Amino acid sequence: xxxxxxxxxxxxxxxxxxxxxxxxxxxxxxxxxxxxxxxxxxxxxxxxxxxxxxxxxxxxxxxxxxxxxxxxxxxxxxxxxxxxxxxxxxxxxxxxxxxxxxxxxxxxxxxxxxxxxxxxxxxxxxxxxxxxxxxxxxxxxxxxxxxxxxxxxxxxxxxxxxxxxxxxxxxxxxxxxxxxxxxxxxxxxxxxxxxxxxxxxxxxxxxxxxxxxxxxxxxxxxxxxxxxxxxxxxxxxxxxxxxxxxxxxxxxxxxxxxxxxxxxxxxxxxxxxxxxxxxxxxxxxxxxxxxxxxxxxxxxxxxxxxxxxxxxx
Amino acid sequence: xxxxxxxxxxxxxxxxxxxxxxxxxxxxxxxxxxxxxxxxxxxxxxxxxxxxxxxxxxxxxxxxxxxxxxxxxxxxxxxxxxxxxxxxxxxxxxxxxxxxxxxxxxxxxxxxxxxxxxxxxxxxxxxxxxxxxxxxxxxxxxxxxxxxxxxxxxxxxxxxxxxxxxxxxxxxxxxxxxxxxxxxxxxxxxxxxxxxxxxxxxxxxxxxxxxxxxxxxxxxxxxxxxxxxxxxxxxxxxxxxxxxxxxxxxxxxxxxxxxxxxxxxxxxxxxxxxxxxxxxxxxxxxxxxxxxxxxxxxxxxxxxxxxxxxxxxxxxxxxxxxxxxxxxxxxxxxxxxxxxxxxxxxxxxxxxxxxxxx
Numbered sequence: 001x002x003x004x005x006x007x008x009x010x011x012x013x014x015x016x017x018x019x020x021x022x023x024x025x026x027x028x029x030x031x032x033x034x035x036x037x038x039x040x041x042x043x044x045x046x047x048x049x050x051x052x053x054x055x056x057x058x059x060x061x062x063x064x065x066x067x068x069x070x071x072x073x074x075x076x077x078x079x080x081x082x083x084x085x086x087x088x089x090x091x092x093x094x095x096x097x098x099x100x101x102x103x104x105x106x107x108x109x110x111x112x113x114x115x116x117x118x119x120x121x122x123x124x125x126x127x128x129x130x131x132x133x134x135x136x137x138x139x140x141x142x143x144x145x146x147x148x149x150x151x152x153x154x155x156x157x158x159x160x161x162x163x164x165x166x167x168x169x170x171x172x173x174x175x176x177x178x179x180x181x182x183x184x185x186x187x188x189x190x191x192x193x194x195x196x197x198x199x200x201x202x203x204x205x206x207x208x209x210x211x212x213x214x215x216x217x218x219x220x221x222x223x224x225x226x227x228x229x230x231x232x233x234x235x236x237x238x239x240x241x242x243x244x245x246x247x248x249x250x251x252x253x254x255x256x257x258x259x260x261x262x263x264x265x266x267x268x269x270x271x272x273x274x275x276x277x278x279x280x281x282x283x284x285x286x287x288x289x290x291x292x293x294x295x296x297x298x299x300x301x302x303x304x305x306x307x308x309x310x311x312x313x
Numbered sequence: 314x315x316x317x318x319x320x321x322x323x324x325x326x327x328x329x330x331x332x333x334x335x336x337x338x339x340x341x342x343x344x345x346x347x348x349x350x351x352x353x354x355x356x357x358x359x360x361x362x363x364x365x366x367x368x369x370x371x372x373x374x375x376x377x378x379x380x381x382x383x384x385x386x387x388x389x390x391x392x393x394x395x396x397x398x399x400x401x402x403x404x405x406x407x408x409x410x411x412x413x414x415x416x417x418x419x420x421x422x423x424x425x426x427x428x429x430x431x432x433x434x435x436x437x438x439x440x441x442x443x444x445x446x447x448x449x450x451x452x453x454x455x456x457x458x459x460x461x462x463x464x465x466x467x468x469x470x471x472x473x474x475x476x477x478x479x480x481x482x483x484x485x486x487x488x489x490x491x492x493x494x495x496x497x498x499x500x501x502x503x504x505x506x507x508x509x510x511x512x513x514x515x516x517x518x519x520x521x522x523x524x525x526x527x528x529x530x531x532x533x534x535x536x537x538x539x540x541x542x543x544x545x546x547x548x549x550x551x552x553x554x555x556x557x558x559x560x561x562x563x564x565x566x567x568x569x570x571x572x573x574x575x576x577x578x579x580x581x582x583x584x585x586x587x588x589x590x591x592x593x594x595x596x597x598x599x600x601x602x603x604x605x606x607x608x609x610x611x612x613x614x615x616x617x618x619x620x621x622x623x624x625x626x627x628x629x630x631x632x633x634x635x636x637x638x639x640x641x642x643x644x645x646x647x648x649x650x651x652x653x654x655x656x657x658x659x660x661x662x663x664x665x666x667x668x669x670x671x
Binding site: 205211 | 384385413415416484
């Protein structure tokens with residue numbers, strides 16, 4: 001475009017570039033939005049309709065194949081499937097196991113990641129770097145393989161028991177128990193948490209720590225009053241992502257866990273294919289979704305609060 | 314002495330105990346090698362009680378390293394550090410009686426101004442009421458009571474600086490350490506804050522050590538200045554003396570401006586020689602008419618500096634820089650230049666100061 005001051009159309013185009021580009025930007029963002037709406041959003045709506053007993057239209061086929069389907073007699077649906085699932089003691093046990101494993105794994109993962117991160121931040125050195133590097137390894141090992149490794153390691157004829165047996169000690173069988181599921185969940189969740197938390201802690205200027213030492217703070221004080229609050233957002237991200245990941249996990253509990261009670265991900269699969277009760281399976285999926293949304297809401301709220309505290313919002 | 318009392322005492326207190334002991338700071342034989350390089354080379358430094366001393370030097374001269382060793386963030390390889398006659402070199406930073414103001418202030422962003430300042434007191438397990446009183450007193454001292462509940466991110470750089478100072482002062486330290494305290498402020502604010510710091514320091518009579526690379530800052534604030542170079546103190550004296558009687562060529566060139574000419578000064582004329590003659594630009598006088606000790610000179614270049622001009626004068630023996638106030642001469646102007654004072658250095662050390670009098 002020439003710089004010559006020509007009055008008219010050219011000049012108008014220069015004056016309002018942002019406005020002119022607005023529809024174009026929307027248009028560019030449209031394909032992914034349509035894709036998500038069509039292939040993710042629409043099935044969710046359909047599934048929700050199915051879960052409240054709206055079995056007509058596109059849900060007709062699955063409703064006629066599935067067993068034990070609750071059908072609504074009106075257009076707004078029925079909570080019958082939810083009532084059935086939430087009063088089924090087997091599923092309730094699965095639910096409590098899911099919540100328990102999620103809580104225990106998340107606490108363990110955050111504890112380990114914080115330990116590694118703090119060690120790296122406050123002491124540094126080769127061992128700290130080695131630890132933080134080792135913690136990333138699970139990222140590069142497929143979960144299926146890791147799960148099988150855990151099963152064979154802790155099974156009745158596995159490595160742990162064989163070694164203990166050499167000394168005449170009877171070690172517990174952890175394969176196909178919730179212990180193995182927790183170990184597997186920690187294994188899969190650790191890399192992200194370590195990456196997140198170590199980078200969060202590393203981002204804190206050393207002067208902040210030195211200022212606290214200068215003020216008379218010991219190790220614990222620095223960790224509790226300075227480092228954790230200052231790395232609060234990354235820690236929170238690690239907590240939510242770990243918790244949401246574990247809540248919805250399938251591979252680890254499926255391979256390493258017991259038949260029952262097991263986590264909802266496994267139950268869902270069982271109900272869907274083995275028991276041919278798709279509606280109950282979908283209901284469980286929505287229960288897990290509600291739990292995950294709760295965690296996500298806590299994350300958004302805390303993130304916003306901390307941004308507000310620091311004067312960013 | 315509580316802070317409240319100190320605020321009301323107006324005279325700086327200079328105490329020096331009789332029994333050879335010294336209140337204040339005493340550093341002896343401090344030595345530090347980092348990565349095979351000697352950073353601090355057998356350094357001695359004494360700061361008297363209530364005195365403000367600046368460690369002044371170019372980047373990489375070891376001044377910050379020295380301060381960090383005194384604060385306890387870095388362990389010296391050898392040497393002793395005594396604060397008020399107590400050896401502190403084996404103590405961690407958290408146990409030392411010194412308080413530090415960091416270059417970037419290092420205020421904790423998740424705490425309010427009040428909590429930042431109160432944190433050191435909270436660690437001493439003082440009562441809530443006492444903490445609040447002392448925090449209020451010190452915030453009043455630095456004029457920040459109105460920002461008590463603000464977060465550091467919400468206040469300006471100069472205010473953050475004062476919060477950092479308040480956080481150090483609230484500890485009633487025996488030794489106050491400041492690491493380049495003004496380097497992040499703009500020029501105007503820097504002058505104001507340095508006056509504030511000096512005023513508060515004198516009022517409270519706190520022994521203070523400041524690290525700076527800014528000579529103007531050091532000269533205007535300090536009782537004494539230690540000029541550092543390559544891990545050593547080149548000269549440790551009062552600001553005026555540092556300027557008028559620099560002991561080494563390094564100090565002479567580092568402090569203020571200097572015409573550095575190899576040769577010797579004989580009867581107001583530079584003659585060839587092995588020594589180095591140093592002439593302050595203000596000691597070069599340029600006039601349009603001749604006088605007995607002046608030699609003909611041509612104005613080569615005029616550099617404006619606001620309220621004065623720096624002029625380059627070409628004489629037959631040397632090119633000299635001079636300062637001129639008022640209406641400056643123009644390049645090409647002819648006149649006469651005389652040298653009023655000169656310093657002569659031999660192998661980097663001052664040997665004579667020459668005063669040419671009419």
